[in-house]
Amino acid sequence: MREQYGRDGLSEADLAPDPMTQFGDWFESWAATDPFDANLATVATVGTDGWPEARAVLVKGADERGFVFHTNRRSAKGRAIEANGRAALTFVWREIERQIRVVGDVAHLPDQESDAYFSSRPRGAQIGAWASDQSAVIASRAELEARRREVEARFPAEVPRPPHWGGYLISPRRVEFWQGRPDRLHDRLQYRRVDNHWRIERLAP
Ligand SMILES: Cc1cc2nc3c(=O)[nH]c(=O)nc-3n(C[C@H](O)[C@H](O)[C@H](O)COP(=O)(O)O)c2cc1C
Structure with a gap:
């Protein structure tokens, strides 16, 4: 299976004009094979x-705006994002030898979308x-269980959704x-936002 995917390669002609459409194409074709963790990043x-x-999250949405994950906004990652509004996100789909790397600006997901997800x-x-x-830092497991009760x-x-808990939307740059x-001569095609357009560049592997 690995060889089969690796042989096909990725060429400029294969790419959608924008990265979110391209992500959608890759995600749908991988998700259709029912992998355990396609949305793990x-x-x-x-x-x-x-x-x-860096830490693992589950990406719960990807549309033309960007990538969504949910978390506690007072967590370490939340504080970092609140301070500088930037993050990187990486998916690795080892079985098909694919990796997707995103760098972007981060904003709060609109409240109603965080509410809808939380209530689900x-x-x-x-x-x-x-x-x-x-x-x-907490003193013990018992403290956590007491908080739960x-x-x-x-x-x-x-x-209700905690006010400090919600979605973040990563808008890619x-x-x-x-x-x-084969032979470590991998395909790396990057979309880069330049003057409101997506420029596609090939990177050396
Ligand atoms: C498979 C997996 C999925 C996870 N998904 C999330 C998630 O969607 N949101 C989240 O806040 N933490 C998630 N976590 C926990 C984070 O990796 C991390 O421990 C937590 O968010 C605290 O990170 P921080 O202290 O860097 O903010 C996940 C962990 C694993 C192993």
């Missing part, structure tokens, strides 16, 4: 101390979002599509 941020940090989550996940002060008692019926090829 690593999001990297730079903190106010200048240090980069199971009650346990909603409670967890309130109970966890994500990225803070408090939140369960506080919201016996519907659980650069998106690279990487296709593995």
Whole structure:
């Protein structure tokens, strides 16, 4: 399977005019094979101390605006994004030798979209979002469980979205599509935003 994909390669003529359409094409064809984690990506941020940090997230939307993930906006990643509005996102689909790298500006997803996503989550996940002060140091597992019980008692019926929890929308400035090829001579085609247009460039592998 690996060889079969690698042999096909990626040429300039294959590409859609904009990277979100191209992402959609790649995502749909990979998702159609029912992989476990097509929407799993690593999001990297730079903190106010200048240090980069990266962590896994599930990308819950990709449309003409960009890529969406949901998190606690007071977490380490949330604070970094609130401070500089930038992130990088990388998908790796090892079985088909594809990688997609995104660099972009980050904004809050509109509240109604965050509300809609939050309300679609199971009650346990909603409670967890309130109970966890994500990225803070805590004393023990028992402290977390006590917080969970408090939140369960506080919201016996519907659980509202926490004000500090919601979606981030990464609007790409650069998106690279990487296709593995034999002999390490991989295809790397990058879309770069220049003067309101997408410029497509080939990068050395
Ligand atoms: C498979 C997987 C999916 C994850 N998805 C998310 C997610 O969508 N949102 C999120 O906030 N954290 C997610 N996490 C947890 C993050 O990787 C991370 O531990 C957490 O967000 C705290 O990161 P931070 O301290 O750098 O802000 C996921 C972890 C794994 C392993």
